[in-house]
Amino acid sequence: MSLGGSQDDHQVADRADRPGDGHTRVMGIVNVTPDSFSDGGLYLHADAAIAHGVELVRQGAELLDIGGESTRPGATRVSEDEELSRVIPVVGGLAADPRTRDIPLSVDTMRASVARASVEAGAAIINDVSGGLADDAMFATVAGLDVDYICQHWRGFGQEMNQRARYHDVVTEVRDELAARLALAEQAGISHDHLIADPGLGFAKMGEQDWQLLRHLDVFVALGHRVLVGASRKRFLGVLLNGREARDRDAATAAVSAWCAQRGVWGVRTHEVLSQADAIAVTEHLML
Numbered sequence: 168m169s170l171g172g173s174q175d176d177h178q179v180a181d182r183a184d185r186p187g188d189g190h191t192r193v194m195g196i197v198n199v200t201p202d203s204f205s206d207g208g209l210y211l212h213a214d215a216a217i218a219h220g221v222e223l224v225r226q227g228a229e230l231l232d233i234g235g236e237s238t239r240p241g242a243t244r245v246s247e248d249e250e251l252s253r254v255i256p257v258v259g260g261l262a263a264d265p266r267t268r269d270i271p272l273s274v275d276t277m278r279a280s281v282a283r284a285s286v287e288a289g290a291a292i293i294n295d296v297s298g299g300l301a302d303d304a305m306f307a308t309v310a311g312l313d314v315d316y317i318c319q320h321w322r323g324f325g326q327e328m329n330q331r332a333r334y335h336d337v338v339t340e341v342r343d344e345l346a347a348r349l350a351l352a353e354q355a356g357i358s359h360d361h362l363i364a365d366p367g368l369g370f371a372k373m374g375e376q377d378w379q380l381l382r383h384l385d386v387f388v389a390l391g392h393r394v395l396v397g398a399s400r401k402r403f404l405g406v407l408l409n410g411r412e413a414r415d416r417d418a419a420t421a422a423v424s425a426w427c428a429q430r431g432v433w434g435v436r437t438h439e440v441l442s443q444a445d446a447i448a449v450t451e452h453l454m455l
Contacts (some may be wrong), residue, residue, distance in 0.1 A: 187393045190451065191428040193443045194230040194273065194436040195223030196399065197261075199253040200237045213256040220261050224270055227444030230292070231267070232436055233257050233285075234275030238296050240329050240369070240402075250281050255288050262289025273317070277301035279308035286312045292363075294395075294436075296370060297321045298348040310356030317363040317395055318352055320345040322371035331371040338383045341366055346390055363433065364392040369401045377403040381423065384430040393433035398423040400438055421446040429454065 197220045201211055210216040220231050235253030236245050245253075254274055261267045273292035274285035279302045282293045294317040299305045301324070309316045320341050322331040334340045349362055366387050368377045377398075380387075387394050398404065399420045400413040408419060417439040424435045424443045428450040437443045 186388065186391060186431075187433040189431075191424070191432055191447050192229035192434045193227060193424070193440050193447065194232050194395070194434050195220065195226075195228030195440045196436060196438045197223070197231055197233045197257065198237070199233060199235045199257055211253075213260060216257045217260040217264065220257070221264060221266050223440045224267050226440040228270070228440045230271045230273055230434065231261060232273040232275050232292075232294055233261070233290075234294075235281075236276065238275070238277075238370070241326060242324075243326065244324065247278055247280060250276065250278065251284055254281065255284055258285050258288040258290050271315075273315075277305070279304035282308055283312065286314055291315060292317065294365075295319065296365075296367065298345070299352060300348070306352050306355035306357060309352075309361075313361070315361045315363060316352060316357050317365050318345070318348050319365035319370065320348070320367035328371040329373065332373045332376060334376065337372065337376045337379050338386055341372075341380060342386050342390070345387070349390065349392060359392070362392045363395050364390055365395045365397065368396065368398050369403070374403055374406060377401070381426065384427065384432060388431045394431070395434045395436060396423070396427050396432050397436040398427075399436060417442055425450040 197210060197216050199210055199216045210219045233254055235250040258272055258274060261272055271291045272289055273294045274290045275294040276282055277295055277297045292315040293309050295305055296319045298318045298321050300321055322328060345364055349364060352362055353359060364387055366380045368380060400416040404416045404419040405411050420437055421442045425446040427435050428447045435443060
């Protein structure tokens with residue numbers, strides 16, 4: 168019997184068949200925001216954000232994701248100038264620092280102008296939680312930049328997303344809506360190899376809907392793109408843990424990271440890195 172043979176064959180992706188290299192990497196989060204749900208205000212100044220990025224890499228992060236605009240439920244948008252002033256110094260600083268200059272930098276933005284400026288400053292990945300829906304210029308801009316693009320499932324901005332969490336079959340509908348955005352991104356000139364799919368946990372999803380998506384990660388891996396999952400410290404974990412505060416949900420997040428490693432997910436986006444990297448290392452060793 169093959170390793171993992173006691174688990175559902177349609178759920179556990181064979182390592183040779185996974186998009187990417189079969190390894191689940193940790194993408195450390197660097198929020199340069201005053202209002203992010205978990206760590207807002209802690210790294211608002213560029214020097215603090217750069218130091219935090221360096222520390223995440225020391226703990227095992229293989230990528231860093233820098234964001235200057237909170238996308239939590241209920242968040243209001245910041246101006247383009249404010250977003251640029253938060254993000255660009257941090258990207259430039261991390262790209263120049265010898266401790267992080269070889270780490271791929273991602274920028275979490277819904278604006279094509281910020282994407283372009285970020286790549287010019289040293290970013291190699293654009294993480295667009297709107298999947299191109301917030302800015303009509305995003306797909307063409309990213310295609311011209313020739314960088315990786317994380318295309319997330321999305322149904323609306325922070326102030327309206329919870330009202331749009333209505334599904335008959337959440338897994339099928341999210342899969343189909345995300346697949347449609349990925350197809351449009353390819354049609355706009357972003358190469359298949361540059362596309363990364365994200366089912367968007369917590370974005371127009373509530374409670375059990377997030378759990379259903381996690382139970383069926385195979386559906387998203389089967390799209391044929393690398394898959395990124397962002398479960399870190401999110402509300403559905405807190406509900407399961409009887410209302411535990413966001414910063415006390417890292418052990419639960421590590422359980423999700425291990426699950427993602429089993430299911431063939433390319434990357435997990437997390438606030439804390441050390442226990443996530445450890446959970447993945449153990450899981451991948453058991454799967455050898």
